[in-house]
Amino acid sequence: MTGLHERHLAVSPDWLALYYRHPLELTHGEGRHVWDADGNRYLDFFGGILTTMTAHALPEVTKAVAEQAGRIIHSSTLYLNRPMVEMAERIATLSGIPDARVFFTTSGTEANDTALLLATAYRRSNQILAMRNSYHGRSFSTVSITGNQAWSPTSLSPLQTLYVHGGVRSRGPYAELSDERFIQACVADLEDLLGHTRRPAALIAEPVQGVGGFTSPPDGLFAAFREVLDRHGVLWISDEVQTGWGRTGDHFWGWQAHAEHGPPDILTFAKGIGNGMSVGGVVARAEVMNCLDANSISTFGGSPITMAASLANLSYLLEHDLQGNARRVGGLLIERLRGVTAASPAVREVRGRGLMIGIELVKPGTDEADLEAAAAVLEAARAGGLLLGKGGGHNTSVLRIAPPLTLTVAEAEEGAAILADALHAAG
Structure with a gap:
């Protein structure tokens, strides 16, 4: 446990959730990428819960x-x-x-x-x-x-x-x-x-x-x-x-x-x-x-x-017609994700519109949510350089994908490949 994590726990409510076994401190970002305090670089597929909508450190905004x-x-x-x-x-x-x-x-x-x-x-x-x-x-x-x-x-x-x-x-x-x-x-x-x-x-x-x-x-x-x-x-x-x-x-x-x-x-x-x-x-x-x-x-x-x-x-x-980019790149990304998850018994459904995509995980052979698998994929994706979100209801476990709307085709392909490896590693 890092010193900052210990300090966080000492002053924050127990119900204030943190992602990952070893939580990240993000120090800066650019475009669709962020860096942590240890200098690791990540492709950001969650944008601070769909909030970094265009890009990190967008010059026009700053x-x-x-x-x-x-x-x-x-x-x-x-x-x-x-x-x-x-x-x-x-x-x-x-x-x-x-x-x-x-x-x-x-x-x-x-x-x-x-x-x-x-x-x-x-x-x-x-x-x-x-x-x-x-x-x-x-x-x-x-x-x-x-x-x-x-x-x-x-x-x-x-x-x-x-x-x-x-x-x-x-x-x-x-x-x-x-x-x-x-x-x-x-x-x-x-x-x-x-x-x-x-x-x-x-x-x-x-x-x-x-x-x-x-x-x-x-x-x-x-x-x-x-x-x-x-x-x-x-x-x-x-x-x-x-x-x-x-x-x-x-x-x-x-x-x-x-x-x-x-x-x-x-x-x-x-x-x-x-x-x-x-x-x-x-x-x-x-x-x-x-x-x-x-x-x-x-x-x-x-x-x-x-x-x-x-x-x-x-x-x-x-x-810059970012709505059009969300439609084009998001359509490509969801089809790519459906392709790489098609053979996985843990994936019940890949769904979404534009750059708002969910991958629902279940215990193989059932419709039962697999919360442990979702956590494991999140960790494996991080290790591969990709940040994702989680969600779900109705007893579901869902990986949430919502990158900045400036996402490029190359970055969509990169993220899908990392996610495929993460699903395999966690499976």
Whole structure:
């Protein structure tokens, strides 16, 4: 155990997880690579939990941060803030939500917490519909709507939460159905649930479940849900904390795979837009955003320095068509991974969209999660120079792959080869 690890354990809560038997201290990064305190270089396939979205030490972002820091770092929302207004204007347009208003936070948890506040105040109801296997943050309210037991440490809640089928395609009671019948069954479940509730405020859903293991429903499920929700006056919150900004390749937002009935009422975002800076936020149509009848501010949300970083990062992403790169390189990577894992009895499924890919591991010959194998592959990949993530729900163990969106074809091939060796070494 290193001295820094011992110091960490002495002052940090027991539930603050660290990866690896011998945890890493990352000291610097460049592009898609990072280095640890011992000088080892790694290809980064997790980006600080999908947060280093474009690249480590992206010059355009670091320059914007340095220049803004030289002017003013902080002011709060009590003063006019030009970078915040400019960023809000861009996000309002990109969101697809008509007459959109934008409120900035410092994290995805806080963004989802704000969305819940808006929805419950607007509908005068503390009842929330959420998806099974979901994850929405670590605050008291977001833990209470998280449908993944491993990340929900208390049953105490300010909200009444009811869970809906549909977030996991290949497990559960509808897994054997065709996509069309799967959607029909999930919609029937939602209809039945609404028949037993008084007045839900909103359905909150990740278009692709992140912590849950990069699972997703067939395209069109949330459009079918929206038709039902609209009849009952229930809002739809799309949690885009992990799926936003083009990561899924085919779409800029995850909700656009379910766009038949238009955009969500509320959209939340965070993680990648700041490329490592603490940025989150909520977009909603004015009627919903303006429903609060008390004062509010954000001390740190939308700070000049984080907005400068986000503006530079968003400009780079759009100007270099990183959504298109996620589609092209991500498509190549997922096919390559399916190829190298095809003969492995430990791999149940390789799934994903764009540069958001999950590899589900099971005990050979069963559908039972193999948590030890997932940990062993993580260690072996690290030894080979590759950093991965973990996740899963529904008693699953999933390797999570989400590199920066500038990933090259050569780096995708390199990562797939290291992962193939890691699976073999751990098998």
